[in-house]
Amino acid sequence: xxxxxxxxxxxxxxxxxxxxxxxxxxxxxxxxxxxxxxxxxxxxxxxxxxxxxxxxxxxxxxxxxxxxxxxxxxxxxxxxxxxxxxxxxxxxxxxxxxxxxxxxxxxxxxxxxxxxxxxxxxxxxxxxxxxxxxxxxxxxxxxxxxxxxxxxxxxxxxxxxxxxxxxxxxxxxxxxxxxxxxxxxxxxxxxxxxxxxxxxxxxxxxxxxxxxxxxxxxxxxxxxxxxxxxxxxxxxxxxxxxxxxxxxxxxxxxxxxxxxxxxxxxxxxxxxxxxxxxxxxxxxxxxxxxxxxxxxxxxxxxxxxxxxxxxxxxxxxxxxxxxxxxxxxxxxxxxxxxxxxxxxxxxxxxxxxxxxxxxxxxxxxxxxxxxxxxxxxxxxxxxxxxxxx
Amino acid sequence: xxxxxxxxxxxxxxxxxxxxxxxxxxxxxxxxxxxxxxxxxxxxxxxxxxxxxxxxxxxxxxxxxxxxxxxxxxxxxxxxxxxxxxxxxxxxxxxxxxxxxxxxxxxxxxxxxxxxxxxxxxxxxxxxxxxxxxxxxxxxxxxxxxxxxxxxxxxxxxxxxxxxxxxxxxxxxxxxxxxxxxxxxxxxxxxxxxxxxxxxxxxxxxxxxxxxxxxxxxxxxxxxxxxxxxxxxxxxxxxxxxxxxxxxxxxxxxxxxxxxxxxxxxxxxxxxxxxxxxxxxxxxxxxxxxxxxxxxxxxxxxxxxxxxxxxxxx
Amino acid sequence: xxxxxxxxxxxxxxxxxxxxxxxxxxxxxxxxxxxxxxxxxxxxxxxxxxxxxxxxxxxxxxxxxxxxxxxxxxxxxxxxxxxxxxxxxxxxxxxxxxxxxxxxxxxxxxxxxxxx
Numbered sequence: 001x002x003x004x005x006x007x008x009x010x011x012x013x014x015x016x017x018x019x020x021x022x023x024x025x026x027x028x029x030x031x032x033x034x035x036x037x038x039x040x041x042x043x044x045x046x047x048x049x050x051x052x053x054x055x056x057x058x059x060x061x062x063x064x065x066x067x068x069x070x071x072x073x074x075x076x077x078x079x080x081x082x083x084x085x086x087x088x089x090x091x092x093x094x095x096x097x098x099x100x101x102x103x104x105x106x107x108x109x110x111x112x113x114x115x116x117x118x119x120x121x122x123x124x125x126x127x128x129x130x131x132x133x134x135x136x137x138x139x140x141x142x143x144x145x146x147x148x149x150x151x152x153x154x155x156x157x158x159x160x161x162x163x164x165x166x167x168x169x170x171x172x173x174x175x176x177x178x179x180x181x182x183x184x185x186x187x188x189x190x191x192x193x194x195x196x197x198x199x200x201x202x203x204x205x206x207x208x209x210x211x212x213x214x215x216x217x218x219x220x221x222x223x224x225x226x227x228x229x230x231x232x233x234x235x236x237x238x239x240x241x242x243x244x245x246x247x248x249x250x251x252x253x254x255x256x257x258x259x260x261x262x263x264x265x266x267x268x269x270x271x272x273x274x275x276x277x278x279x280x281x282x283x284x285x286x287x288x289x290x291x292x293x294x295x296x297x298x299x300x301x302x303x304x305x306x307x308x309x310x311x312x313x314x315x316x317x318x319x320x321x322x323x324x325x326x327x328x329x330x331x332x333x334x335x336x337x338x339x340x341x342x343x344x345x346x347x348x349x350x351x352x353x354x355x356x357x358x359x360x361x362x363x364x365x366x367x368x369x370x371x372x373x374x375x376x377x378x379x380x381x382x383x384x385x386x387x388x389x
Numbered sequence: 390x391x392x393x394x395x396x397x398x399x400x401x402x403x404x405x406x407x408x409x410x411x412x413x414x415x416x417x418x419x420x421x422x423x424x425x426x427x428x429x430x431x432x433x434x435x436x437x438x439x440x441x442x443x444x445x446x447x448x449x450x451x452x453x454x455x456x457x458x459x460x461x462x463x464x465x466x467x468x469x470x471x472x473x474x475x476x477x478x479x480x481x482x483x484x485x486x487x488x489x490x491x492x493x494x495x496x497x498x499x500x501x502x503x504x505x506x507x508x509x510x511x512x513x514x515x516x517x518x519x520x521x522x523x524x525x526x527x528x529x530x531x532x533x534x535x536x537x538x539x540x541x542x543x544x545x546x547x548x549x550x551x552x553x554x555x556x557x558x559x560x561x562x563x564x565x566x567x568x569x570x571x572x573x574x575x576x577x578x579x580x581x582x583x584x585x586x587x588x589x590x591x592x593x594x595x596x597x598x599x600x601x602x603x604x605x606x607x608x609x610x611x612x613x614x615x616x617x618x619x620x621x622x623x624x625x626x627x628x629x630x631x632x633x634x635x636x637x638x639x640x641x642x643x644x645x646x647x648x649x650x651x652x653x654x655x656x657x658x659x660x661x662x663x664x665x666x667x668x669x670x671x672x673x674x675x676x677x678x679x680x681x682x683x684x685x686x687x688x689x690x691x692x693x694x695x696x697x698x699x700x701x702x703x
Numbered sequence: 704x705x706x707x708x709x710x711x712x713x714x715x716x717x718x719x720x721x722x723x724x725x726x727x728x729x730x731x732x733x734x735x736x737x738x739x740x741x742x743x744x745x746x747x748x749x750x751x752x753x754x755x756x757x758x759x760x761x762x763x764x765x766x767x768x769x770x771x772x773x774x775x776x777x778x779x780x781x782x783x784x785x786x787x788x789x790x791x792x793x794x795x796x797x798x799x800x801x802x803x804x805x806x807x808x809x810x811x812x813x814x815x816x817x818x819x
Contacts, residue, residue, distance in 0.1 A: 023477060023480035023481060023484065024473065024476045024477050024480055026472075026473060026476070050480075050483065050484070051480065052476040052477070052479050052480040052483075054472055054473065054476045054516065055516070056469060056472065056512055056516075057508060057509075057511070057512030057515070058508060058509075058512070060465065060466065060469070060508075060509070061466065061469035061472070061508070061509050061512055062469075064462060064463070064466035064469035064470045064472075064473065064509065065469045065470065065472045065473030065476065066473055067462055067470060067473065068437065068460070068462070068469070068470035068471060068472065068473025068474040068476075068477070069473035069474065069476050069477035069480075070473075070477075071460050071470075071473075071474070072435070072473065072474040072477035072478060072481075073477060073481060073486075073487070074476070074477035074480055074481060076473065076476075076477065090463055091462060091463060091466065094462055094463060098462070196481075196486060196487070199481075199487075200435060200458045200460055200474070201435065201458070201474075201477065201478060201481060201487050201489070201491065202458075202487075203433040203435075203457075203458055203489050203491060206455070206456060206457050206458045206459075207458060207459075208448050208453035208455045208458075208459045208460070209459065209460040209461070210448075210460050210461035210462055211448030211449065211450045211451075211453055211461070212444070212445050212448055212449050212450065213450040214449065214450070217450050217451075
């Protein structure tokens with residue numbers, strides 16, 4: 001039984017970082033991630049943590065210094081959003097190749113242009129292919145727990161890959177919710193200490209990290225990286241079970257809500273899942289059989305488990321908070337991929353919502369359910385929720 | 390007082406921090422620079438390379454010429470990666486997880502320092518990380534065949550700003566990295582050249598032992614791309630110093646100190662001739678470029694002398 | 704060239720143990736070979752300092768070795784060039800103050816050494 005605090009998603013991420021007390025934190029401020037950095041900086045200034053915090057001059061340097069610190073042997077963390085992620089993309093792409101277990105908070109914000117500081121998922125969806133583990137959080141409690149989980153998954157010997165813990169910008173990061181913070185000592189025991197086996201600062205065992213690799217070997221290195229990604233499922237499951245002992249919660253790859261006899265299911269990530277649950281309840285109260293599937297682990301993508309969960313659902317609406325211009329939206333695409341193998345595939349409809357922080361209402365999700373149940377779908381085209389025109 | 394004999398033992402023995410078998414071009418100046426600088430550290434050295442000649446030629450998987458901990462990430466972040474290593478070092482030492490003292494050396498070419506790595510360097514200096522930044526300056530992006538950088542001198546022909554019928558090559562002078570570094574008010578910045586091993590070694594020692602960050606800029610004539618016979622690398626470095634093209638000086642706690650003052654400054658043509666990248670300057674119609682170049686060099690030198698004489702602090 | 708590793712056999716991350724380049728003999732690049740005339744050498748260490756390939760080994764010598772003018776040079780002395788790695792750039796020959804090194808075409812030097 002932990003202590004309940006009224007805190008924002010950003011503060012929840014900072015609380016997790018406080019308990020982890022990493023060796024190094026490197027970050028550059030960007031709205032709406034800034035409060036994470038500010039909270040943690042206060043912990044440093046007050047001696048609540050003894051982390052070495054480096055206030056760098058750009059996000060590219062933030063990820064670079066985090067990579068340097070982690071390679072040196074430190075446990076290093078960072079945080080960013082949107083343009084910051086875009087600026088550090090080059091180094092973000094290099095990190096999984098270097099097999100560095102960095103955990104970064106990503107506060108989801110729309111990508112320019114136009115410039116917009118509010119929530120959507122275009123930032124994270126632009127970086128799904130390079131090999132970071134990606135976990136999504138519906139609320140501040142999940143942000144907190146996912147961050148603790150992420151450290152252990154990342155640093156596991158079978159994995160050694162970086163993790164992004166996502167939360168919705170402003171909606172989760174800046175809204176106050178009750179969050180249960182678990183006992184410092186229990187959490188620290190769970191998180192443990194990073195091994196120095198690979199530390200560059202271990203000067204007795206000098207090594208060269210990041211050499212040039214030509215066409216004769218590059219492919220093999222990437223295959224090895226993919227193998228590590230495939231191990232994430234079993235590690236995530238094991239670590240989740242261990243964390244359950246402290247929190248009493250479960251850590252599945254995705255959450256299902258009232259889908260057992262559902263005739264229509266909506267798929268949606270992060271905070272809008274909370275909104276969708278309210279919509280599900282409202283529909284169910286009217287006797288309509290609807291449900292929700294909320295992805296949590298998005299990379300690696302649990303195709304087999306998703307297929308198993310949704311195989312008997314007649315119709316699925318996938319709500320994406322980002323677009324893939326000229327192609328199918330990212331979450332919709334993955335779900336289509338997952339359901340491809342079924343002999344009898346559910347009908348599917350792609351929806352785009354919430355770009356640039358546009359709110360989504362329970363009534364709008366109820367309207368989606370009505371549409372799904374009516375069968376009036378347009379599978380060749382994505383639909384837009386709350387768009388004028 | 391170090392001797393060349395002591396330095397030789399360090400650079401050529403089994404404990405040498407960089408070894409043979411690398412793929413530097415025959416006659417490349419970087420080999421002499423890096424082995425001398427590495428030898429100047431009395432503690433183990435952690436090296437961070439930016440993408441560039443040194444990184445590529447020393448680490449083509451599965452071969453590495455580094456006999457000291459080394460890492461490379463991308464082109465522009467040697468200084469920021471080094472910042473992270475330094476932070477890790479402080480944290481791990483403080484927490485008792487490691488006990489060895491180390492020096493941290495970030496190395497970039499002029500491309501990875503004057504241009505794409507400029508911001509990371511500036512940030513690292515401003516934050517006062519304890520590390521040394523070494524730039525081996527061959528005045529262009531030489532690993533990829535001589536593209537222009539912010540360090541390319543006025544009048545040089547590069548593949549991206551070539552000399553041609555209506556162009557004499559680079560129309561701008563070059564950045565003064567030493568002064569830019571000094572403007573960050575760091576305690577030690579120095580300019581050295583590959584042909585003067587002792588001067589380079591002593592400056593590297595000072596840099597490693599400096600209070601806070603240090604920057605060391607070393608001229609590295611490039612036989613492949615400046616284009617001259619591989620045996621003439623040191624000769625061109627010497628000419629660069631003798632023509633005042635590349636003065637040897639230090640800025641210690643903000644005060645300029647010039648190490649070598651040629652009594653009879655050689656005309657810049659002595660340095661330019663024989664280098665293919667400057668060959669076009671000797672064609673009729675381009676005389677004015679050499680005249681202008683000479684003036685720039687003389688003005689810069691006069692200015693440097695004044696800075697030293699005045700004792701003014703950066 | 705040895706058998707290339709499979710992806711399963713690779714090191715974790717992109718990491719290499721130190722100094723593996725010693726397994727790559729750049730001596731094969733040579734067009735010119737430095738011929739060292741030890742009787743002219745003063746062991747000034749200039750060639751050693753300059754060699755980009757660390758191809759001139761040195762050793763401590765208490766007894767000293769004979770060099771220029773028949774004198775005995777003690778302390779640290781240079782040894783024969785390591786032809787496994789010397790690329791024949793010619794910097795040593797060009798810079799030697801005693802002209803103790805000359806550059807000879809590799810094929811000729813090879814033939815000359817075979818004849819011995």
